[in-house]
Amino acid sequence: MWAGANRFNLLTSSVIFPEAGEEPDFAHIQQAQIRAFRKAAVDSAGTHVPGRVSQGLVVIPTDSATTQQREKYQRYVDERMPRTRAPQGPRGMLFAPDLIGSSEQIAERLHAHAGFREVDEVAFALPFSLEHEDYVQILTDIASKLGAALGWTPAMAPAQQN
Numbered sequence: 143m144w145a146g147a148n149r150f151n152l153l154t155s156s157v158i159f160p161e162a163g164e165e166p167d168f169a170h171i172q173q174a175q176i177r178a179f180r181k182a183a184v185d186s187a188g189t190h191v192p193g194r195v196s197q198g199l200v201v202i203p204t205d206s207a208t209t210q211q212r213e214k215y216q217r218y219v220d221e222r223m224p225r226t227r228a229p230q231g232p233r234g235m236l237f238a239p240d241l242i243g244s245s246e247q248i249a250e251r252l253h254a255h256a257g258f259r260e261v262d263e264v265a266f267a268l269p270f271s272l273e274h275e276d277y278v279q280i281l282t283d284i285a286s287k288l289g290a291a292l293g294w295t296p297a298m299a300p301a302q303q304n
Contacts, residue, residue: 146182149191154257155198156238156267166229168236172197172257180260197261200240200269201248203283211276215242218269240269245283249291264292 146152160171176195183193202215219240226239241248252258266284268277289296 144182146179146193147184149183149193151194151196152176152179153196153198153265154261156200156240158236158238159233160229160236166234166236168226168238169256169258171236172238173260176257176260194263195261196263196265197258198265198267199238199252199258200267201284201288202240202242202269202280203245203248203288204243205245205283205287207279207283211279214272214276215269218272245287245291248288252292 154172154176158168158172158175160166164171164174179193179195180190183191202219204212204215207215219242222237222240226237229236241251243251252264258264266288268280272280285296
């Protein structure tokens with residue numbers, strides 16, 4: 143891959159383009175693309191040069207969501223789900239399903255995701271067109287529950303390091 147050969151980092155998102163003839167299995171295609179990136183990341187002497195790989199996905203943890211929020215989030219996911227079931231457009235674009243549920247459920251699905259197992263970091267994307275309080279709830283659950291379920295611990299603020 144050009145990005146790896148040119149010592150760039152890679153952000154792979156919830157939208158990918160498979161190679162011609164590949165089965166439309168999002169997670170395994172993403173995994174193969176990440177591995178190709180890493181294989182191409184060598185310097186002129188042939189030494190492996192690690193590049194960072196990030197994955198962007200929409201996650202909607204519902205740990206502290208109200209019943210109304212859960213219903214709204216589920217409608218959002220349901221409306222977007224059909225695009226994930228088959229390749230889209232002339233290039234066969236594939237979309238990852240949005241992940242909704244408790245932080246524990248989302249973490250379990252991520253750990254089972256072939257692409258996620260290859261990345262160094264994630265960039266969780268927020269759903270479109272929600273209300274301010276919905277974003278506060280989602281971000282709070284990501285920071286306080288989902289991050290921990292994935293093994294993340296917050297860095298100490300500079301004043302706390304002394």
